[in-house]
Amino acid sequence: MSSFWRNQFEKNFLPAQTKLGLDEIIQEAHDAYWGSLGASLMKFNGEIDPAKLKSLDQLYNGESAVRTAAKDCYDYAINGRLSLAKDGEEETRMNDNWARLATLVLSARPDIEVFSPRIGGHEMVLPKGLEHLLFQALVRARLDLDTHPKFEDDEAVPMFLSGEDNCGYLTLKEIAVLGQMSERAVRNAAQPAAADRLQTRKEQSQTVVDSEEALRWLKGRRGFIATRAD
Incomplete structure (x- = not known):
């Protein structure tokens, strides 16, 4: 990869x-x-x-x-x-x-x-x-x-x-890209008081979201359509 x-x-x-x-x-x-x-x-x-x-x-x-x-x-x-x-x-x-x-x-x-x-x-x-x-x-x-x-x-x-490097998580920036939304909006969604909170964790010095959680959260966003491969 x-x-x-x-x-x-x-x-x-x-x-x-x-x-x-x-x-x-x-x-x-x-x-x-x-x-x-x-x-x-x-x-x-x-x-x-x-x-x-x-x-x-x-x-x-x-x-x-x-x-x-x-x-x-x-x-x-x-x-x-x-x-x-x-x-x-x-x-x-x-x-x-x-x-x-x-x-x-x-x-x-x-x-x-x-x-x-x-x-x-x-x-x-x-x-x-x-x-x-x-x-x-x-x-x-x-x-x-x-x-x-x-x-x-x-x-x-x-x-x-x-051939893309899949590491099991996405960054907040990458989630923003897929959701066609600002990175600030994604960061706000990760706050404890947010409705449908995006669960994050630390990977060394950066905040990341495990892929399954990223997919779950993105499915609830208007700017994202889950992949259909056939």
Whole structure:
């Protein structure tokens, strides 16, 4: 198990209570794909030649796959829906899609920040929502690996998710992310006088919540939908 991907996407973290829309995420997927193509041309050719940009797109033919992966990520992170792989072919396709999205988003930020590519007259936006969404998906996976029986089958779950470091607990920040609420609200819920108190404990120097307790409490929050994997 590893926390590599979570550490990468947590760096540019948006407020926990941020509400992301699917249309916004799909637009960011579009910009990440085209922005990366445009930046690569600027990097080595000094400008974006429309003909060369079209040739790159024809070579990679990747926007559709990136958009599909972004939608799958949204469905899991926000709506708790995950389609499990039924055979080796589905497993490969699923792993490729999630890895493609993660690596594209990771590389798109410096490409867009440095080169500010304009495609079709529009400047490509940074993938802030996608970074947040991928982080949220990994936090959900951390919870599901501890509590969801179908996550015991590593081959059925995307490697991007099944490789997450599950340690048996979540931090208050991670609970805030899954509940789409402020960390302050989560801390208030852990106070002795709180209704439906969130039970916490200390793990070295940080306050944590055991995964089963985190799931129990989150199920009572409007911003959280428990995972349905099939």
